[in-house]
Every structure is written in C-alpha cells, then in structure tokens.
Amino acid sequence: MKKDNIKSGNIIDTDVLKRLYKYVKPYQGNFYFLVFLTIAVAVLAPARPYLIQKAIDGPIASGDFNGLVWLMALLVGLLIIQxxxxxxxxxxxxxIGQYIVRDIRLKLYRHLLGLRLKFFDKTPIGRLVTRNVSDVEQLSDVFSQGLAAMIGDALQILVILGMMFAMSWKLTLVSLATLPLLFLSTYIFKEKVKVAFNEVRNAVSNLNSFVQEHVSGMSIVQIFTAEKREYEAFEEINKEHKKANIRSVLYYSIYFPVAEVIQATGIGLLVWYGSKGVINEIETGISLGMLVAFILYIQMFFRPIRLIADRFNTLQMGIVSSSRILNLLDNKEHIPNNGDLQPEKIEGDIKFKNVDFAYNEDETVLRDISFEVKEGETVALVGATGAGKSSVINLLSRFYDIQSGSITINEEDIKNYDLDYLRRNIGVVLQDVFLFSDTIEYNITLGNPDITQEQLQHAAEIVGAKKFIEKLPGGFQYNVMERGATLSVGQRQLISFVRALVYDPKIIVLDEATSSVDTETEELIQSAIEKMMKGRTSIVIAHRLSTIQSADKIIVLDKGEIKETGTHNELLEKDGFYAQLHAMQYKETL
Incomplete structure (x- = not known):
C-alpha cells in the first residue's frame, strides 16, 4: 500500500486563503459581524484591569464606598457584556466554519461523482475518504480555532500594549523583559509540533487507506490465512501514529511549564520593580492600583502568546488540508459532457470505426476496432482474459474516452449525446455486482423518484426475481447489507438485472453476466436475458460460449484486435481462434 506523505506549506498561503474566501462570500454578513465581535472582545477584556486600577487608586484609597459600588457595578456590567x-x-x-465545511464537502463529493473511472483506478479509496471527511473537518478549524482566534489574540495584544505603555513605559519594559525567551521557546515548540502534526496526519491517512482496503478485501486475507501478517502491518502503521501523538504530547508537556516559568519570572520582575515604585510613588508615579493592573495585564498578554504556537499549527494544518482539498477539486479528469442531444428514442444502431484506446499512454488496449450492431441485433464479444472485451462496453457508456476513431449510435457520435441521457439508455449488467447497504428497492432504483412501484414490480417479474424477493423479510424493503452480503451470488445478479431493466434501456450490455452462477440460476438468468433482449440491441460478453451460440454475430478479440467475426457455425467452420476456444471449453466439460 502506497503511504500518504503530507508536508507543511507556508502558513500564509495567500492563494489558498483567497480561494477559501470564495466559500465565505455566501455568509459575508455573518463574517463581518464576526470581525466586529472579534474587535469587541479584544477591547473589552483589557478594560477590566483598568477599572480595577481606578477602584484601588480611587474609592478604595480614599474610602469612598459609594464610588467603589459604582465602579464594581460597572465592572460586573462589563463582565456580562464580555x-x-x-x-x-x-x-x-x-x-460559519461548519457551514463552510458543509458546502465544501458537498462540492467535493459532487466533484468525485463526476470524475473519470481512470482517476479511481489509480487513487486509493481510503485517501479519498480522508480528503472528504478528515481534511474537510480540519478545514473548519481554520475559521473557528485558527484564523479568527489568531486575529482576536493579535488585536488583544495590541490593545494591552497600548494601555500598558499609556500607563507606564518603564513598567511595560520591565514586564516584557522575559518576552524574548518566550518567543524563542514558542518558535522551537511551533517547529517541533509542526513536524509531529504532519506525522500524525500522515499516519491517519495511512490508517484510513489500510483499514478501508483490507476490510473490503477481508475474504482474500482470510482465504490465504494472512491475518497475522496483516495484523502486524496494521500494528506498525498504528505504532507510527502512536509515536507521532506521543511526540506532540511531549512537546506540549515541556513547553507549557516553561512558558509558565517565563511568565512567572516576568511577573516577579514586575512586582520587584513596581513595589519599589509604589513605595516611592511621588517620585516614580507608580501607584498600587497601577501595579495590580500591570500584573493582570501581563497575565492577559502572555496567555495568547503561549497559545499562538498551537494556533499557528492549527491554522497551518488547516491550510495543508485546504491545499489537498483544492488540489482534488482542481483535478480535471472529468468526462466532458458537452453534448445536448436527447432524442425521443434511441434505435440502437451502434458503430465502432477504427477505434484505438489506451488506459495509459504507453499501454494500448484496443487497436483499430471496427464493427457494427444493427437495431435489435445481439452481438457477442469473446476472447481470453485481457483481450479488451470489457473495454469495449466501457467506451460505449463513455466511462473512458477513445484516443482515435469514432463510436456512433444512430449515426451520431456518442460525444454529441447528453451524458446522462446516453447512460440511461444503456443498461449494463456487470460480472461483479455491487449492492449498497440499503433496501432492495433502493439498490434497484438508486433513489430515483421517477421510477414507480409498477415499473419496479414489472421489471422484477420479467427477470424472475420477484418471487425470491417477496419471500425475504420485508420484500423489496429487505436490507441486503454491505455489498449484498446476505444474498447469494445468483440473487445479487438477478437484482442487477432488474436494476438494468427498470430504466427500459434501448441497449443492453451483459458483461460476464452468468459466469459466477450455478447451472440452475444460469437457466433462470438465460430466460430473463431472452426477455430483456427482445426488441433491444444487445452486446454480450461471455466466457461460456454455450450462452452466446444463438447470437446474430460473434466478434473474437485477441490482444485488443478483432481476429474473427461471424455466427457460431461460421466461426467453427473457419477453424480459427473461436474454434480453438470452443474446443478447449468442450474438452473441459468432458
């Protein structure tokens, strides 16, 4: 498994921040109000020590009880407002953070739905899950804990400094004497934690990818008794995650006590110098109230600086996650849907003309493929594994685009058709049936509200699946669990037939539709296939040559090229590729 490797970028990545601001625009009013509240918090908090100074040097020093009550009421009111x-x-x-997260997550998922299958062929699913869940969640911290909090802290520091210098520049300089030490320790802590956080994010991404991949392939793990080896591999990844987290905990456990000591030292210097000033107040102008206010100010001043390293790392990891999300959104591996053709009816005349196709530039899969399927005909594609049979049907549905040549339906290039319309009119039944963890009805309709109960029941009746479905608890509302684990292979295949037929497509494509079922179920499926094909153009891919002997045309593929074309009897008479395949299968049944 390829491991994810995340590196931190520049914390002030203006390009990323500009693009993120686009998602703030729908909530501009709330955002500007948040800015106002941030300024208000920065101003209100430093007002408390000022009022305490006034109380000590004024009413308390002069014994003015009424004045003290008034100031205390003002202070309580200020605390309530704050x-x-x-x-x-x-x-x-x-x-704001959660609404932006919602919008970005929806946009990201919509983007994933439109990407080419080629993208998913080369991208681990666990990594995509991390992008759509963990990274997007990390992004919310940019608004709730990172950027907004840092701006508020910075403003509060400026207000505090202004008030301190206004009171006494000498006390201010004494109070901040230990500040360079705090800045140095904060910088070291920030750099160390940044590395640890990167390692944690790498480990989380790798854990997601590993768990998703191996849970999906659990049957292979158990068949080949690889449980112990896979456990050891997972243990190693988990150990990396633990080490990274422990390192970050270690840095926190060292930094905060050090920061407390530095702050306490600063307060100690302040008290030492300020006490002398209080004693000689007439000469220095330092009063007891001013000293108390400075002690409160220095505590308020050091708090955001102690947290600033944590804020920086939070913001930085949010920026890293944002970059990864935006990079995924920038991926242009979409099938372009530039066509707008949506005729009332697709007749089903299909033509492949001089088609060349490669999944990767240096690996050509199909070479100069040309054939025609007339309306209502059944054409079978046969050949050894890797001959290019499945690639043909992938191209017909535009899951991939060809490098050269043309594919037409009703004399119109398939690129001219609206993509959704094209795929609705091509019913595909794959060898590996995928069912979602939901009801049978949902797995057939995929939540399409336009499909009526009558259409659902009728399609199930034609295929012959209605009988076994109605015997299940809840009938069409029966939950098949993940990947249809509670159904047999044959039952899952029958449901996929209903799913293809319920849209009443004009073209039917069967990719190894009977290769994984028993003989009894195959007979039931063959009966359903005959009903499905009636009046429709059909392309059938099969390893069992006995299932396609009645096809109007059989195309034999080998290494991406068409070797032979004809009916079953014609191809046997040629004594070529097809005859050899037939002889081998016949020999296997003896």
Missing amino acids: AVVQYGHTYLSGW
Missing part, C-alpha cells in the same frame, strides 16, 4: 460577546464570537465562528 460574556455575551464572547459567546456570540465563539458560536458564530463555529457556525
């Missing part, structure tokens, strides 16, 4: 403003700031920043 609490309300702080509540609004915290709630609104989280509200």
